Amino acid sequence: MAHSTATIDMGDPLRPYIPPNETPEEKKKRIQHEKLAKKHSEAIDRQLKAEKEEKDKQKDAKLLLLGSSESGKTTVLKQLKIIHGKGLEAERQQYRRIVYINILTAMKALTNAVTDLGYKLKIENNQQHLEKFQKLTSIKESLNCNSFTIQAAMKDQKLDDDALDLYREHVDSIKALWNDPTIKKCYNSASEIGLQDSAKYFLDNIDRISKSDYLPTDEDILQARVRTVGVAEHKFEINRTIYRIYDVGGHRSQRHFWAPYFDDVDAIIFMAAVSAFDQTLEEDIDVNRMTDSIQLFDTICNNPLMINTSVILFLNKIDILQNKLTFTQVKDYFPDYKGNNKFSSVTKFFQQQFLDCFESEDKHTYVHFTHATDTKQMRVIVASVNDIVQRENLRESGLI
Template sequence: MPARSPPVSPVMPEVNWPPIPPPADSELDRALRLEEEKEAKKRSDAIDHAIELEREEMRKQRHNTKIVLLGQAESGKSTMLKNFQLHFAPKAFQAETEAWRAVIHLNLVRSVNFILDLLRGGTSSGSNRFSPPASLDDLRPLRMRLSPLRQVEIILVKRLSVDNTSRDAAGIDDSTPWYYGRASEVSIRSGSGWKALLCRHRQQLNSHADELVSARQVLDACRDDIVTLWSNPTVHAGLRGEGVCLQEQSGFFLDEALRVGHIDYEPTYTDVLRARLQTIGVEEHHLTFERLASRGEKWIFYDVGGAREQRAAWVPYFEDVNAVIFLCPMSAFDEVLLEDRSVNRLLDSFNLWKTICSSKLLGDKNFILLLNKSDILKTKLESGVSFVRYVKSYNDEPNDAEHVSEYLKRKFVSMHRHLSPRRRHLHVHITCAIDISVMSAVLVRIREVIIMKNLAATDFL
């Protein structure tokens, strides 16, 4: 029997890189091939570099402090964010004040046009409560002189709306000027970049810039007439008859029409804090601290819409935040929601607070409660509005801002204690978000609380 031949081991081909060029490679082919290999290597390196940059950014993001601002519409969330910017990044805040001038002018013009609409009979009931009729006749020349402010409003809305939408699309409707006793607002979608756009218009010589200048000139020419309108007793009597108090609404500048309407007007920090512009959706704001002790520190704020139809957007921002700042407008105890007039605004804040406190996603987060608009609360109570009329459980306690504020503080603290899924600290401040000096101390304390919590979470404490 013949001997069995040993199995032949397969010979693995030697791997060479770069691959051996074909034997018939000409000089031209070789040059083209080498160029293609060079380009492929550059693309590969660029992809690797982009991936590394993305990883680095993700590492940085994990170390950024993230804060979500919660509360119903007009609770002061955007004003609170402006306070953070003013206190911790004053240079960036200063750079944006020019853009806010158009918003402040729009706030003023809309208040004037709101009054003019009431004068012509656009009230909640459809009837004109301004009386006697002779007084309205006396105001007719004044109304005619102020009529150019309609066009000023259209121009400002178009510039702020970024996409040059029409007047109707921007939310202005002459057929329904009266909206539950409130001057109408412009709503800007999140991420619209309106500040940058307005700054570009200021720097460029184009039709947009010319329109803004023309609008300012018209407003300047109408300043004295605005003052005359606002000081007229018939106007104030009619507003009271409709249950309207423009002074208590955000973005009120009628008392300073001469200054704000001047052609050379430059917004003050307080003006910017008082300016009102409603944002639809979730705005993400990046704040880089500029002060020496915290320079370079980065915080990310999520300013979410407070209207009922926007609250479903809140939940995705709960899981990855370091702190929740909840704002309750204390002065709203006698007001109702614009989107549902059967719901009291203070009761709505209570219900929102209960929902947030009981959220398991927020079980280990910092909770900071700001009982806001203490200035308006004080004015309202001193004018004779009874708190117990709207909040029966207040009983016979004094009808003043100090006692009402303490009562609300006890209510919110009690709800937090009973509804929280786990024990945690609650930090409460009674605030007036447009008072810069008072807010400075509050902001420093808020930063200390958040930093201490962050350090504890990373085992530094």
């Protein structure tokens, strides 16, 4: 059987469709409609062109935020949300549970120290409160948690309820114990007992935090401590530049996540707690935290993938360092230190310890002494970091 095929003339698909037997009135309406459609199309084209030009003006910058655990990386990200983001409102409610956990953890460490150091409470009635805390094996176990992380603290509603219940159960004991001179004496051994830097801040504000309608302030959130696990990407726009900042956990068990992010980085912000010269790692009590930071800095800066990457060094927690130097000698922990125990000499010494790590003299390095919980200071430093990144981009482009 023979087959035949028929070809249907579809016309030019780009030409406007003209109905057959079109009346003059229909033609007039069609032409008006086509004019409006063309005008609308041209407006869209202009908008797309403007958006493209605007996007071309904007540049992306990729930054890695690195450093040992508890160096202040998360605090810097909170500051960026305040200064160049949408603020902290979206996470305010969730940080309430973190504040409660921070306070419980602090008092647990202090009461453990009373026993470990062989002290006796000055206020006799506080013994019952001490015994109440001693019944807690740990705050994590009391809340049935394996670990406190940003992810868990933000998502687990049950953790919120459990933390509130545990806090309310112990708040009277916390208030009573914080007023005991022996507990204050234990606080002076904060570095030895693993007490968080923000412990005094929260314990001094215990009455405000204990109110039924309590909601954390920006300062509370900046002071709150919670562990980062894995890698988190954060985007901020600063002076027409989109910054992609990657925050990675500083705990030793988390550092294997770092390497894949070393490629195509505009700059590294490395954070070190300069106040941690008398502390040891939580994961290894035989390793000094400052020594660990310096060794980590050495490894990163001399990594082959980082040879041409600018480094911005934040020597953080200078406020804590200044206070600590009034009663702790740096030379007791760093015998090579020969200067006096004054802030200027100590910071100069530690800055040089980091700068001596560089194997290449051509490395572009910028150093800032920071107080990451101070928003006013961080505004200035963030602006400086933006200038540094832009200047380095111009240098790479051969424009300067």
